[in-house]
Amino acid sequence: DTAVSQTPKYLVTQMGNDKSIKCEQNLGHDTMYWYKQDSKKFLKIMFSYNNKELIINETVPNRFSPKSPDKAHLNLHINSLELGDSAVYFCASSQDYLRGDTQYFGPGTRLTVL
Amino acid sequence: KQEVTQIPAALSVPEGENLVLNCSFTDSAIYNLQWFRQDPGKGLTSLLLIQSSQREQTSGRLNASLDKSSGRSTLYIAASQPGDSATYLCAVTGGNQFYFGTGTSLTVIP
Numbered sequence: 499d500t501a502v503s504q505t506p507k508y509l510v511t512q513m514g515n516d517k518s519i520k521c522e523q524n525l526g527h528d529t530m531y532w533y534k535q536d537s538k539k540f541l542k543i544m545f546s547y548n549n550k551e552l553i554i555n556e557t558v559p560n561r562f563s564p565k566s567p568d569k570a571h572l573n574l575h576i577n578s579l580e581l582g583d584s585a586v587y588f589c590a591s592s593q594d595y596l597r598g599d600t601q602y603f604g605p606g607t608r609l610t611v612l
Numbered sequence: 613k614q615e616v617t618q619i620p621a622a623l624s625v626p627e628g629e630n631l632v633l634n635c636s637f638t639d640s641a642i643y644n645l646q647w648f649r650q651d652p653g654k655g656l657t658s659l660l661l662i663q664s665s666q667r668e669q670t671s672g673r674l675n676a677s678l679d680k681s682s683g684r685s686t687l688y689i690a691a692s693q694p695g696d697s698a699t700y701l702c703a704v705t706g707g708n709q710f711y712f713g714t715g716t717s718l719t720v721i722p
Contacts, residue, residue, distance in 0.1 A: 502655075531710065539699065541656075541712040554708060588655055598644035598663075598706025603655035 501525050502604040504589050510610045511579055518575045519607045521589030527602075529553075529595040530572035532564060533588040535606070541588070547572055548595055579611045614639045616704055618713040625692055626721050633687040633716045635702035640680045643706020647676050647687050650699045650715070660687070664706075692720045 502523045511517055523530060531554075532544045546554035547566040561577045576583060589604040615638045625631050635645070644663050648656040660669045660676040662685065668677040675688040685702055697720050702713045 533712075539650075539715055541701065541703075543710040546710070554710070590656075596643075596707060598642075598646075598661075598709070600646065600658045600661050601656075601703075601705065602658065603648075605655045606653075 502589060502591055502602050504587075504604040504607050506607060507605065508608050508610075510612065512612055513579055513581060515579050516575070516577045517579060517609070518573055519587055519589075519609075520571070520573045521604055522571050523589075523591040523602070524570065525591055525593075525602060527591040527593050528569060529592050529599075530566065530569070531590040531592075531601065532572065532574050533590065535586045535588060537585070545572075545574075546595060553595065576609075579609075581611050584609055584611045614642075614704055614709055614711045616702060616711045616713040618700075618702060618716050620716060621714065622717045622719075624719040624721060627692060627694060629692050629720075630688070630690050631692055631718070633689070633700050633702075633718070635685040635687070635713050637683045637685075637704050637711075639704075640683050642680065642704045642709065644704070645676075645678050645685050646703045646705055647674075647685075648701045648703065650701060652698075656701065659700075689718075692718075694720045694722045696720050 529548045545564040550566045586606045590601045592599040592601045647659045662678040673690040701715045
């Protein structure tokens with residue numbers, strides 16, 4: 499049974515479009531994260547939610563908007579896609595962000611903007 | 613701001629060798645340090661988590677150590693196998709810290 503799942507796995511779209519990536523975890527964790535991994539494989543946190551509340555919002559363009567309908571889901575909506583948004587986006591979850599508990603990652607969504 | 617660095621960026625060893633991967637961080641006020649493995653085209657898998665009060669953690673052939681005062685952690689892999697080939701990332705986590713290192717790409721040659 500998949501612990502952290504993301505859809506879609508691949509996303510190819512044109513510049514200027516709006517797209518969403520969905521994430522779900524069945525681990526009962528309180529905290530969920532979105533990370534961006536660039537072409538050099540560097541992984542950087544974008545957002546984190548704890549019990550549906552935004553706790554971390556790094557310097558990310560406001561074209562990116564996370565939404566957490568419940569603590570098992572954290573979706574990422576991106577408006578007006580740009581070439582530089584092409585990357586792999588990973589969702590993750592952990593029991594408690596303050597303690598730095600082990601994070602469990604989804605398989606990633608490879609976004610290509612043409 | 614915390615900076616996490618991993619050296620070397622790439623490492624190639626023959627099967628059976630013991631090896632050490634290095635991770636350094638600039639701010640010693642950390643909660644935890646985690647080691648992850650990433651296979652090509654896949655997500656990250658947690659290998660070991662060392663709490664700030666601990667010195668090391670072991671799991672099978674893996675041993676991770678932490679020296680907060682010097683801002684260093686090492687991941688020791690004993691008797692390497694081709695299946696160990698992957699990218700290994702360390703991360704400083706906890707509080708509002710979620711910083712990943714640049715990764716070490718390991719290739720174990722049969």
